[in-house]
Amino acid sequence: MADDFYLRYYVGHKGKFGHEFLEFEFNKDGRLRYANNSNYKNDEIITREVYVSQSVIAELKRIVEDSEILKEDDNNWPAPDRVGRQELEVVLGGQHISFTCTKLGSVLQVQNSKDPDGLRIFYYLVQDLKCYVFSLISAHFKIQPIQK
Amino acid sequence: NELRVSRGLHRVCHSINVLVVGSPCLLSRHCRPSLLTMADEMDRDDRMQAVDKKKKGRGHRDFTEWADRYGGARFRELDPNAKPGPTASVEGWVVFITGINEEAQEEDIHEAFAEFGDVKNIYLNLDRQTGFVKGYALVEYKGQKEAQTAINEMNGKELLGKPIQVDWAFRKPQRRR
Numbered sequence: 001m002a003d004d005f006y007l008r009y010y011v012g013h014k015g016k017f018g019h020e021f022l023e024f025e026f027n028k029d030g031r032l033r034y035a036n037n038s039n040y041k042n043d044e045i046i047t048r049e050v051y052v053s054q055s056v057i058a059e060l061k062r063i064v065e066d067s068e069i070l071k072e073d074d075n076n077w078p079a080p081d082r083v084g085r086q087e088l089e090v091v092l093g094g095q096h097i098s099f100t101c102t103k104l105g106s107v108l109q110v111q112n113s114k115d116p117d118g119l120r121i122f123y124y125l126v127q128d129l130k131c132y133v134f135s136l137i138s139a140h141f142k143i144q145p146i147q148k
Numbered sequence: 149n150e151l152r153v154s155r156g157l158h159r160v161c162h163s164i165n166v167l168v169v170g171s172p173c174l175l176s177r178h179c180r181p182s183l184l185t186m187a188d189e190m191d192r193d194d195r196m197q198a199v200d201k202k203k204k205g206r207g208h209r210d211f212t213e214w215a216d217r218y219g220g221a222r223f224r225e226l227d228p229n230a231k232p233g234p235t236a237s238v239e240g241w242v243v244f245i246t247g248i249n250e251e252a253q254e255e256d257i258h259e260a261f262a263e264f265g266d267v268k269n270i271y272l273n274l275d276r277q278t279g280f281v282k283g284y285a286l287v288e289y290k291g292q293k294e295a296q297t298a299i300n301e302m303n304g305k306e307l308l309g310k311p312i313q314v315d316w317a318f319r320k321p322q323r324r325r
Binding site for chain 1: 201202203204205206207208210217218221222223224225226234235237238239242244246268269271273274275276277282283284286288313315316317318319320321
């Protein structure tokens with residue numbers, strides 16, 4: 001179906017504090033699932049789920065389309081390793097991308113890679129997606145500590 | 149509202165070999181992790197079988213193990229029993245705005261939306277590469293009526309010379325029968 005849509009992002013690593021990861025997923029019905037896991041100080045996984053409106057999904061599609069990530073490929077991106085792993089899976093406009101990459105620490109790492117232009121698109125899109133999701137999740141679930 | 153099933157229930161579901169609804173036992177084949185894995189079994193199969201889609205990327209060949217990540221965790225909602233339609237957030241009602249001029253500032257948003265009620269919170273994110281406003285914002289009001297009025301009045305209006313769209317941010321899903 002041409003109007004099919006799905007987006008999932010994961011970033012994580014395994015280490016001293018267990019499998020620490022952040023993952024979120026949107027489906028075309030607007031179901032947003034969010035998970036953040038760490039065993040730091042024996043903490044447990046945080047999960048959240050909320051349905052967002054079609055306007056929110058439309059804006060998400062616009063952000064993804066404008067980035068032109070769908071024109072890219074992860075062939076020449078640094079593969080996931082001990083440092084960490086990122087996954088971006090998107091179904092949009094008849095395409096289904098599923099990219100993997102190691103964690104990206106800086107623009108310098110992007111610049112020195114084998115595909116700096118493509119990787120830079122990924123690098124900034126991921127930041128924009130995180131901003132989007134963190135704002136939605138905070139607005140819906142987070143209690144403000146200080147009264148304005 | 150336990151995130152993890154109790155050990156007792158796990159033993160029961162094994163001993164009587166019955167599908168226990170809601171039991172997040174991922175070790176046994178008869179216990180299906182219904183809503184508990186990030187990608188529902190059905191969603192994942194749909195995506196994989198979508199042969200009309202052009203596929204790219206290493207992730208298609210290098211699968212992740214969902215059970216490995218979630219081992220039984222549920223996804224927490226605010227209020228699983230709310231009626232369909234727009235839904236309240238934890239402390240108010242959140243309105244979603246798009247089409248915002250890239251030079252807008254938080255004060256511009258506040259000014260445009262304060263006439264409908266007390267604005268409790270504003271999120272106006274920047275594009276991480278350019279530093280300009282990304283184009284969307286979230287505005288929170290205390291009451292549903294204030295938020296609904298803001299949506300009715302501001303949807304399609306101009307803000308700093310550009311028309312904006314205003315809608316609810318969150319809603320309840322249609323109940324499946």
